[in-house]
Amino acid sequence: MLPKHDTAPSGTWLATALARFGAGTADLAPTTRSLLVRTIATPAQHGRLINTLSLLEHMGSHKIMATQHRSDIDQATLRHVAEEAHHAYFMKRQAEKAADRPLEYVAADLLAPAAARMYFQRIEAATVHTLGRDCGPRAAYLYMSMIVEFRALWFYGLYQETLQRAHHVLSLKRVIGEEQNHLEEMATRLEAAGERNDAHIAALLARENILYSRLLTALDREISGAAQPSPLESSSRTTVRGA
Numbered sequence: 001m002l003p004k005h006d007t008a009p010s011g012t013w014l015a016t017a018l019a020r021f022g023a024g025t026a027d028l029a030p031t032t033r034s035l036l037v038r039t040i041a042t043p044a045q046h047g048r049l050i051n052t053l054s055l056l057e058h059m060g061s062h063k064i065m066a067t068q069h070r071s072d073i074d075q076a077t078l079r080h081v082a083e084e085a086h087h088a089y090f091m092k093r094q095a096e097k098a099a100d101r102p103l104e105y106v107a108a109d110l111l112a113p114a115a116a117r118m119y120f121q122r123i124e125a126a127t128v129h130t131l132g133r134d135c136g137p138r139a140a141y142l143y144m145s146m147i148v149e150f151r152a153l154w155f156y157g158l159y160q161e162t163l164q165r166a167h168h169v170l171s172l173k174r175v176i177g178e179e180q181n182h183l184e185e186m187a188t189r190l191e192a193a194g195e196r197n198d199a200h201i202a203a204l205l206a207r208e209n210i211l212y213s214r215l216l217t218a219l220d221r222e223i224s225g226a227a228q229p230s231p232l233e234s235s236s237r238t239t240v241r242g243a
């Protein structure tokens with residue numbers, strides 16, 4: 001029988017929820033690691049992946065700004081939007097460093113952009129659907145942020161491990177620390193507002209897992225396709241060296 005967490009303090013609840021999230025998504029870890037290893041090995045593709053992460057961070061910060069503009073907006077929300085905007089900037093900077101050229105949020109500079117945008121939009125739709133019409137914009141923001149933060153923390157953790165193994169100079173430690181804080185904050189704020197509903201969270205995390213799996217397949221397809229260049233590209237690639 002599954003334990004109930006409705007009355008557990010958010011710290012204890014979160015530790016259990018994180019462990020459960022990790023176990024529930026463990027089957028996607030090998031494909032994610034493999035994708036990261038192959039992408040990091042090719043600076044041009046790595047730049048496109050980081051630019052895609054920048055796009056997702058930018059979409060996240062934009063979403064907070066677009067929905068949280070009431071006169072009683074608090075420090076925690078303003079700090080959250082500022083940090084997500086900073087993540088978008090940080091990723092853009094690192095993406096351009098890796099690719100050694102300016103990058104835009106256009107198909108040629110991103111990986112699987114349609115799938116990346118769809119991932120975000122469908123989580124938003126699922127949140128609205130799950131919480132129902134009576135749910136206010138603040139609860140929707142807290143839920144959606146929490147769901148996305150579970151994945152962000154998991155993904156960035158694998159990414160950081162892979163970067164370290166590849167002796168890559170990029171460090172995600174600050175981003176990971178901030179994502180961890182965001183997740184804790186969302187759990188605490190939902191708890192404090194008496195709005196944390198574990199059945200909603202479980203349903204949304206299950207949906208997110210499917211959406212992430214689709215995004216991963218799309219990213220993998222794009223990277224695998226790029227790994228089989230035409231003979232002409234293959235001969236010219238040997239002269240390219242990344243930073």
Ligand SMILES: [Fe+2]
Nearest residue numbers: 057084087179
């Ligand atoms: Fe972020």
Ligand SMILES: [Fe+2]
Nearest residue numbers: 149178179182
């Ligand atoms: Fe975050």
